[in-house]
Amino acid sequence: MFQSSIGLPDLAAILRQAGDGPLHLFAPSVLSARVAAFQRGFPGQVTFAVKSNPDHEVISALWAAGIAGFDVASPKEIALVRSLCPGAELHYNNPVRSRAEVAAGIAAGVVSWSVDEPGELDKLAGIAPESEIAVRFRLPVAGAAYDFGSKFGAEPDQAAALLARVAAMGMRPALTFHVGTQCRDPKAWMTYMAEAARIAATADVRIRRLNVGGGFPSARDGQPVDLKPYFEAFATGVRAFPVPPVLVCEPGRGLVADAYSYAVRVKSVRPGRVYLTDGIYGGLSEMPSMGVPVFDVLTPNGDIRTGPRQPVTVFGPTCDSLDRLPGLVQLPATLAEGDWIVFRSMGAYVTGVSTHFNGYGVWRTEQVAGIDLKNGPR
Numbered sequence: 297m298f299q300s301s302i303g304l305p306d307l308a309a310i311l312r313q314a315g316d317g318p319l320h321l322f323a324p325s326v327l328s329a330r331v332a333a334f335q336r337g338f339p340g341q342v343t344f345a346v347k348s349n350p351d352h353e354v355i356s357a358l359w360a361a362g363i364a365g366f367d368v369a370s371p372k373e374i375a376l377v378r379s380l381c382p383g384a385e386l387h388y389n390n391p392v393r394s395r396a397e398v399a400a401g402i403a404a405g406v407v408s409w410s411v412d413e414p415g416e417l418d419k420l421a422g423i424a425p426e427s428e429i430a431v432r433f434r435l436p437v438a439g440a441a442y443d444f445g446s447k448f449g450a451e452p453d454q455a456a457a458l459l460a461r462v463a464a465m466g467m468r469p470a471l472t473f474h475v476g477t478q479c480r481d482p483k484a485w486m487t488y489m490a491e492a493a494r495i496a497a498t499a500d501v502r503i504r505r506l507n508v509g510g511g512f513p514s515a516r517d518g519q520p521v522d523l524k525p526y527f528e529a530f531a532t533g534v535r536a537f538p539v540p541p542v543l544v545c546e547p548g549r550g551l552v553a554d555a556y557s558y559a560v561r562v563k564s565v566r567p568g569r570v571y572l573t574d575g576i577y578g579g580l581s582e583m584p585s586m587g588v589p590v591f592d593v594l595t596p597n598g599d600i601r602t603g604p605r606q607p608v609t610v611f612g613p614t615c616d617s618l619d620r621l622p623g624l625v626q627l628p629a630t631l632a633e634g635d636w637i638v639f640r641s642m643g644a645y646v647t648g649v650s651t652h653f654n655g656y657g658v659w660r661t662e663q664v665a666g667i668d669l670k671n672g673p674r
């Protein structure tokens with residue numbers, strides 16, 4: 297599924313030009329392979345969660361590859377998608393919106409809105425009558441790196457009451473959920489789908505569409521993800537409904553993460569600690585909550601550093617002591633100033649989250665032919 301690896305001479309040449317870095321290595325071939333896998337295998341409409349990577353090159357590539365729907369969460373994201381993909385379908389799935397945000401969504405022609413509470417449904421009184429309203433519900437289901445249910449989602453009973461109200465208002469009732477990000481258990485989606493069927497039955501409402509959210513994992517733990525078991529779970533899960541709804545998914549991480557590696561340079565090596573040219577206020581912002589993904593260590597010439605590793609504290613470049621990677625990181629004992637740490641599966645929740653605190657978090661992006669998720673940049 298993944299195409300040719302980054303040729304080492306190419307990577308070495310890129311790194312030699314990069315100065316202090318940091319540097320995103322973006323493989324459009326990996327992104328298009330992932331899009332194709334979703335489009336072939338997912339039994340429904342594949343949309344993209346913009347917040348995971350709002351880079352113009354990514355949004356445009358997805359649109360060109362036939363992704364026609366986008367999960368947007370703010371007027372800025374709406375404007376971004378409208379500017380790059382004029383005819384795209386907008387799904388506004390941030391369930392808490394100010395009235396100004398609702399107005400921006402109406403003006404942009406949003407076709408689907410999620411809600412998780414009656415007050416938020418009331419705010420949508422002015423939307424087009426043919427609009428879809430997807431009631432978002434939550435369950436205590438394990439399997440993801442972290443749970444999204446603590447912030448959004450109605451309890452199943454409340455969701456049934458909301459769904460009945462949506463139908464009574466004459467809107468198109470739908471249901472949606474998010475299993476949590478980096479979820480490695482396809483059964484989590486099946487549990488949610490079974491509950492969705494129960495909620496629709498309780499409300500005595502036939503839903504046309506079921507949005508199964510995102511949550512699909514990346515290979516950040518070093519294991520490339522075969523999507524087949526996930527797609528099979530959907531085909532099975534939808535049978536819980538007397539009349540199967542049309543399925544929609546809105547992956548972020550699962551579509552884009554593996555298409556990027558992120559190369560950060562070693563600024564300084566001291567006993568037991570290392571300082572890098574980017575940290576948690578920049579492109580490594582996900583690491584405190586998600587852990588450190590697999591990485592390779594390269595010399596300035598692009599050779600892989602092998603040999604024994606030792607645990608060290610890794611700091612980012614800012615003058616803030618919170619700016620460190622979680623725990624101790626196993627780095628080669630021969631690590632030296634000027635080396636590169638190339639983190640893999642860095643295409644999601646990186647470029648859109650970074651700050652420029654202390655003047656860091658600034659990078660270049662280079663396109664590469666491919667990224668070998670099993671063996672790294674060899």
Ligand SMILES: *Cc1c(COP(=O)(O)O)cnc(C)c1O
Pocket residue numbers: 345347348367389390474476477478509510511512546547548549550644
């Ligand atoms: C963030 C988000 C997604 C994407 O989640 P991933 O774990 O990156 O796939 C999808 N839907 C909603 C509503 C989200 O908030």
